[in-house]
Amino acid sequence: MVLSVFVFACYCQDGYRDGVDEGKEASLQHGFNAGYRQGALGMAAIGQLKGVLSALQCWCRLQPPDTGHSLSMVNSLLQAVVKQEELMIERLRTAPQPANVGDITDVIEDMGMGCPASESSGSGCCRTGEDQGSGDSLRNSCTTEQSLGQLIKDCADLVENLRLPEELLHHLHQLKST
Numbered sequence: 001m002v003l004s005v006f007v008f009a010c011y012c013q014d015g016y017r018d019g020v021d022e023g024k025e026a027s028l029q030h031g032f033n034a035g036y037r038q039g040a041l042g043m044a045a046i047g048q049l050k051g052v053l054s055a056l057q058c059w060c061r062l063q064p065p066d067t068g069h070s071l072s073m074v075n076s077l078l079q080a081v082v083k084q085e086e087l088m089i090e091r092l093r094t095a096p097q098p099a100n101v102g103d104i105t106d107v108i109e110d111m112g113m114g115c116p117a118s119e120s121s122g123s124g125c126c127r128t129g130e131d132q133g134s135g136d137s138l139r140n141s142c143t144t145e146q147s148l149g150q151l152i153k154d155c156a157d158l159v160e161n162l163r164l165p166e167e168l169l170h171h172l173h174q175l176k177s178t
Contacts, residue, residue: 053078
């Protein structure tokens with residue numbers, strides 16, 4: 001009898017370990033897939049925008065000297081795109097911090113779901129009074145995407161002002177929608 005209980009306990013422990021290992025692998029693979037997709041889409045958009053701006057830079061250099069203002073605008077946009085690229089690479093290199101209870105609680109409260117009646121205490125759901133984090137990683141990703149969108153819009157405005165072909169504008173609008 002004691003032996004069968006021992007064997008059963010060993011099987012349970014092995015099953016638990018196998019489940020934990022499977023869960024880790026699935027979680028890591030999902031995180032990798034999501035990060036790869038996000039990085040590939042963001043870097044592709046930045047690469048295409050850099051290509052368009054580099055072509056505009058060459059085009060401006062071939063124009064008569066009185067278009068120097070356009071060349072300086074293209075150069076400043078190109079520098080901003082390079083800076084955006086560096087920020088995105090840095091963001092992709094840093095591992096996201098795991099969400100803590102405070103972040104999750106803030107999101108739930110922001111969604112208007114509030115606390116269950118039994119846990120509500122008037123000072124915030126499930127709070128102990130200490131700072132639980134600020135959720136900056138979520139805000140930083142939104143800021144980066146908004147900045148890239150603004151750079152694409154600025155580039156499209158420049159293309160319009162230079163009266164360049166509509167196909168280029170169409171390409172930039174498609175780039176903004178990705």
